[in-house]
Amino acid sequence: MEEGQTGKTKEGKKKISKKDKLEKSVSWIIVIILISILIIVAIFFIRQKFFGPTFEYNGYEVTRVRPEGTTVTMYVLRTPVRIYASTQIYYSNLRYDPRELKDIPVEETTREVLLDPKPTQVYLTFDPDAEDKGHIALSMNEVARILGTSGLFLLPVSTGVTKEVEGLEEKKITCDNSNESVPVIDFRYGDETKIYVDETYWRCIVVQGKDKDEMVRSGNKLVLTILGI
Helix, strand or coil: CCCHHHHHHHHHHHHHHHHHHHHHHHHHHHHHHHHHHHHHHHHHHHHHHHHHCEEEEECCCEEEEEECCCCEEEEEEEEEEECEEEEEEEEEEECCCCHHCCCCCCCCHHHHHHHHCCCEEEEEEEECCCCCCCHHHHHHHHHHHHHCCCCCCCCCEEEEEEECCCCHHHCCCCCCHCCCCCCCEEEECCCCEEEEEEECCEEEEEEEEEHHHHHHHHHHHHHHHHHHH
């Protein structure tokens, strides 16, 4: 009798052991599935925040768009901006993700120098002998669009060149032309990509890029600076 009972006990232990193992295996599978779901959900939200069509930058909504028929990606920034005693919603189009522009140094007084007191005229100028004038034009256009009479600030904006060009003598504009009511923005190439106020002329702002792509980035950074972002 004892021998039979012992056999049954051993057999019961074996059955219980297999059952435990099965339950543990099932539990692990469930845990793995749950972890996988959490990872997928986390990736989804990260992609939506950082790589999706819409994300947030410094509390402002940015939408990534690709104009039909082009391969160019644009970033539309929605911002409420206070301009001379009124607040307006403005949509600015940037060629670069604003998060990629954080590394460009900007002198703290740039926005104040440009906008206060309210300009009667704004000049954008560049060196006509610059190697890549096309990207300077892109950079200038981004800034002119926000400052100009059809943009957000509704200011008269004119373009010029920093050297005399035959037939365009009246178009020569340098920091010398800046004064209390007329700021000048000089787009130029240099050793470093940065935005600063000329140390000699208090209302002359220099937008500098170390190459053609950096020139456009620098212009985009000035747009963000003008918006106060």
